[in-house]
Amino acid sequence: MTVLVTGGAGYIGSHTCVELLNAGFDVVVYDNFSNSTPESLKRVMQITSKKLSTVCGDVRDKALLEKTLEGCDAVIHFAGSKAVGESVEKPLEYYENNVYATLCLLQSMRRMNIKKLIFSSSATVYGNPEFLPFTEAHPLRTTNPYGQTKLVIEEMLRNLHVSDPTWSIAILRYFNPVGAHESGLIGENPQGIPNNLMPYIAQVAIGRRQCVNVFGNDYPTKDGTGVRDYLHVVDLASGHLKALAFLDRPQCTAVNLGTGKGYSVLDVIHAFSKACGKEIPYAILPRRAGDIAEFYSDPSFAKELLGWAAKYDLDKMCEDMWRFQCQNPKGYEE
Numbered sequence: 001m002t003v004l005v006t007g008g009a010g011y012i013g014s015h016t017c018v019e020l021l022n023a024g025f026d027v028v029v030y031d032n033f034s035n036s037t038p039e040s041l042k043r044v045m046q047i048t049s050k051k052l053s054t055v056c057g058d059v060r061d062k063a064l065l066e067k068t069l070e071g072c073d074a075v076i077h078f079a080g081s082k083a084v085g086e087s088v089e090k091p092l093e094y095y096e097n098n099v100y101a102t103l104c105l106l107q108s109m110r111r112m113n114i115k116k117l118i119f120s121s122s123a124t125v126y127g128n129p130e131f132l133p134f135t136e137a138h139p140l141r142t143t144n145p146y147g148q149t150k151l152v153i154e155e156m157l158r159n160l161h162v163s164d165p166t167w168s169i170a171i172l173r174y175f176n177p178v179g180a181h182e183s184g185l186i187g188e189n190p191q192g193i194p195n196n197l198m199p200y201i202a203q204v205a206i207g208r209r210q211c212v213n214v215f216g217n218d219y220p221t222k223d224g225t226g227v228r229d230y231l232h233v234v235d236l237a238s239g240h241l242k243a244l245a246f247l248d249r250p251q252c253t254a255v256n257l258g259t260g261k262g263y264s265v266l267d268v269i270h271a272f273s274k275a276c277g278k279e280i281p282y283a284i285l286p287r288r289a290g291d292i293a294e295f296y297s298d299p300s301f302a303k304e305l306l307g308w309a310a311k312y313d314l315d316k317m318c319e320d321m322w323r324f325q326c327q328n329p330k331g332y333e334e
């Protein structure tokens with residue numbers, strides 16, 4: 001079976017390519033390298049001792065995409081833009097690269113009669129919690145343009161499936177992916193100052209930044225800092241393989257991929273400190289605009305439907321993240 005992976009050179013895509021190759025799939029990566037480098041794919045091949053095909057292209061380039069789709073059986077669609085803050089400043093660019101690009105992909109897939117798709121959604125579609133843990137039945141409403149693009153795409157996929165029930169679509173709502181492959185060869189490679197907590201902590205630990213800014217310690221949580229459901233990226237990648245098996249049945253289903261456990265910012269700092277064997281200096285700052293106090297998943301539907309559950313704990317996430325950071329102090333640059 002041949003799988004086309006859009007955005008396959010990125011953080012989650014590269015880890016998923018490793019799992020796909022190890023499971024014996026043929027993999028075609030389609031990426032414009034706007035937020036990645038071909039180096040990650042070289043390393044995927046190094047880890048697996050297997051080859052994948054790479055096409056440097058934009059999802060909006062339907063002619064090239066259709067040519068690339070020839071001979072493929074299914075698509076995993078990671079490509080897109082993902083920074084919440086940037087989406088507030090550049091909403092049109094986010095609608096273009098997320099909503100419009102996905103529309104192009106769907107039109108191309110329909111033309112090529114390929115109707116199996118896994119889409120990367122996000123827990124951000126649940127917005128402020130009405131109840132916790134988030135089940136897939138939680139109302140959908142989001143608080144930022146990035147989240148809005150994910151919601152629009154989800155609706156587009158549900159509409160498409162109603163119009164043609166032979167499509168088989170898995171919408172995966174990721175919680176907070178962190179960590180790296182245990183080889184230390186691939187991991188998250190943020191450009192500039194990291195927005196997310198774990199890569200920021202890793203850069204403090206390696207000495208690239210002075211101290212972690214903790215955004216608020218007056219939330220109604222166990223220690224006052226924000227609580228999230230952190231998930232090892234390798235567990236997340238394996239969730240995509242389980243979802244591929246499920247695509248044998250035509251349907252359109254949204255599934256949470258999380259651990260079901262919430263950890264505070266201070267829990268993460270302490271776990272990372274244990275993993276790297278150093279104190280991690282931190283300072284308490286005011287809350288970050290738009291942040292939610294606490295959210296975590298109910299992962300039971302993923303278990304029931306896909307037979308998937310996360311295996312790795314917070315300590316393993318930090319150990320693997322630290323190994324990648326030590327082996328690649330400046331990301332893939334060196």
Ligand code: NAD
Pocket residue numbers: 006007008009010011012013030031032033034035036057058059060077078079080081082097101120121122123174175176177
């Ligand atoms: P990433 O930026 O590392 O990977 C995205 C990849 O897509 C990059 O390689 C980039 O070059 C490529 N790309 C972007 N626009 C493209 C286009 N128009 N044509 C072709 N390639 C294009 O991001 P990631 O963290 O691996 O996230 C993958 C997906 O998962 C995204 O859709 C993101 O919104 C979603 N997601 C990520 C997180 C997270 O925390 N990382 C959480 C929830 C959902």
Ligand code: UD1
Pocket residue numbers: 084085122123124175176177195196197198200212213214215216225226227228265288290291
């Ligand atoms: C962010 C995105 C979300 C996306 C997710 C992917 C926002 C508002 N939301 O979520 O849409 O799906 O990333 O992982 O950006 N924190 C600090 N200091 C930092 C960075 C973060 O204290 O330097 C805190 C935050 O306040 C939060 C927690 O750490 O409580 C996690 O933050 P982050 O890693 O940015 O993830 P989310 O906010 O959950």
